[in-house]
Amino acid sequence: MDLALSDTQQMIQDTARQFADAELLPIAAKIDKTGEFPHGPIKKLADLGFLGMCVPEAWGGAGLDVVSYAIAMEEISRGCASTGVILSVNNSLVCDPIQRYGTDEQKGRFLTALAPGKRLGCFALSEPGSGSDAAGMRTTALRDGDHYVVRGTKNWITNGQEADVCVLICHTNPAERHKGISALVVDRVETPYGIGKVEDKLGIKGSSTTSLVFEDVRVPVANRLGAEGEGFKVAMSTLDGGRIGIAAQALGIARIAFEEALAYSRERSAFGNPIGDFGAIQEMLADMATEIDAARLLIWHAAAAKDAHQKYAKLSAMAKLYASEMAARVCTKALQIHGGYGYVKDYGAERHLRDARITEIYEGTSEIQRLVIARATLQELAPA
Numbered sequence: 001m002d003l004a005l006s007d008t009q010q011m012i013q014d015t016a017r018q019f020a021d022a023e024l025l026p027i028a029a030k031i032d033k034t035g036e037f038p039h040g041p042i043k044k045l046a047d048l049g050f051l052g053m054c055v056p057e058a059w060g061g062a063g064l065d066v067v068s069y070a071i072a073m074e075e076i077s078r079g080c081a082s083t084g085v086i087l088s089v090n091n092s093l094v095c096d097p098i099q100r101y102g103t104d105e106q107k108g109r110f111l112t113a114l115a116p117g118k119r120l121g122c123f124a125l126s127e128p129g130s131g132s133d134a135a136g137m138r139t140t141a142l143r144d145g146d147h148y149v150v151r152g153t154k155n156w157i158t159n160g161q162e163a164d165v166c167v168l169i170c171h172t173n174p175a176e177r178h179k180g181i182s183a184l185v186v187d188r189v190e191t192p193y194g195i196g197k198v199e200d201k202l203g204i205k206g207s208s209t210t211s212l213v214f215e216d217v218r219v220p221v222a223n224r225l226g227a228e229g230e231g232f233k234v235a236m237s238t239l240d241g242g243r244i245g246i247a248a249q250a251l252g253i254a255r256i257a258f259e260e261a262l263a264y265s266r267e268r269s270a271f272g273n274p275i276g277d278f279g280a281i282q283e284m285l286a287d288m289a290t291e292i293d294a295a296r297l298l299i300w301h302a303a304a305a306k307d308a309h310q311k312y313a314k315l316s317a318m319a320k321l322y323a324s325e326m327a328a329r330v331c332t333k334a335l336q337i338h339g340g341y342g343y344v345k346d347y348g349a350e351r352h353l354r355d356a357r358i359t360e361i362y363e364g365t366s367e368i369q370r371l372v373i374a375r376a377t378l379q380e381l382a383p384a
């Protein structure tokens with residue numbers, strides 16, 4: 001087994017790391033404080049091809065593999081967790097389903113603008129009354145000639161405020177549960193919808209999280225992704241891939257928390273010694289370093305399986321479950337190593353912990369990842 005990066009993957013890692021060092025780390029605390037969307041960095045990342053990394057060049061993307069995407073997500077999220085999630089939504093939750101389920105005509109209309117970052121996308125599945133139980137959604141898109149008339153409210157939508165293309169998952173046949181769900185691409189410029197509540201969050205404050213309000217919005221039937229009734233499959237398979245990106249986001253957050261704790265353990269003295277000389281601190285650092293590497297191996301395994309067109313739903317759920325819970329543990333330890341200084345905003349430790357927590361919730365909570373893993377494992381064990 002060869003874990004060495006290819007020349008291209010190495011180049012992506014170097015580019016993303018340099019970008020994070022130069023463009024993100026210096027402003028990440030300010031983004032957290034002001035809650036401002038990082039328009040400047042996102043524009044530059046678009047120019048680098050990071051908004052549609054796995055989209056073929058013919059459709060405006062960078063034509064890279066999923067491992068490269070995971071590497072980029074780790075590095076960018078190390079620099080700024082908000083920028084990381086903005087990137088992951090456009091790549092994993094918007095470009096990916098349009099690429100996999102879209103017709104050439106839809107790819108020409110949407111992907112060629114989304115992949116190079118000329119437009120930004122969002123993915124709308126969750127609702128006020130349904131998150132984990134996604135099929136319990138209430139939003140409907142009822143057929144009227146060549147259009148669907150969309151009515152309902154989506155909740156918690158990342159990029160909701162800035163995005164002008166929305167991959168919307170909704171009921172086209174409310175009498176059915178999963179089988180009555182379809183996926184539509186809604187062009188906010190052509191068919192405007194409303195932006196509702198803007199959430200005030202614990203972390204990832206530079207990314208907007210809003211509700212989207214559809215009041216009889218007429219969406220052309222030509223904008224449907226896949227067949228009518230195939231939307232639940234579109235959504236779930238999209239999240240299978242998305243989890244690789246979120247796992248890498250968690251890994252990047254853990255890494256910056258670890259790096260800062262390591263530096264602090266060398267510079268802070270107590271009882272006449274750097275605190276890094278104490279066994280208790282060393283144990284924490286050792287656990288943090290080990291868990292960070294373990295998470296990366298799970299993420300690369302899932303990404304490589306997706307690249308090889310192998311089954312990867314269980315692997316991506318395992319990567320997200322482990323990496324997100326690992327990030328919370330690592331960030332808690334990093335805060336502890338900073339002592340009182342970890343609890344105040346002079347250092348990044350408290351921000352990293354706040355940023356890390358969301359990775360255990362979105363794109364399926366840890367409880368849902370365990371369900372996915374358990375079901376897949378039980379299926380593998382079932383007699384043929």
Ligand SMILES: Cc1cc2nc3c(=O)[nH]c(=O)nc-3n(C[C@H](O)[C@H](O)[C@H](O)COP(=O)(O)OP(=O)(O)OC[C@H]3O[C@@H](n4cnc5c(N)ncnc54)[C@H](O)[C@@H]3O)c2cc1C
Binds near residue numbers: 366368
């Ligand atoms: C900042 C942020 C950004 C988000 N971005 C997006 C986005 O861009 N697009 C989008 O569609 N959604 C988005 N979400 C929504 C997110 O995916 C959901 O919040 C998440 O799936 C959980 O759903 P819920 O909040 O309704 O919690 P619930 O589903 O109500 O869950 C509540 C608790 O019950 C547990 N639970 C539920 N069902 C089970 C079960 N069967 N077994 C065991 N435990 C269970 C959960 O794990 C959780 O602990 C975002 C959320 C946040 C906070």
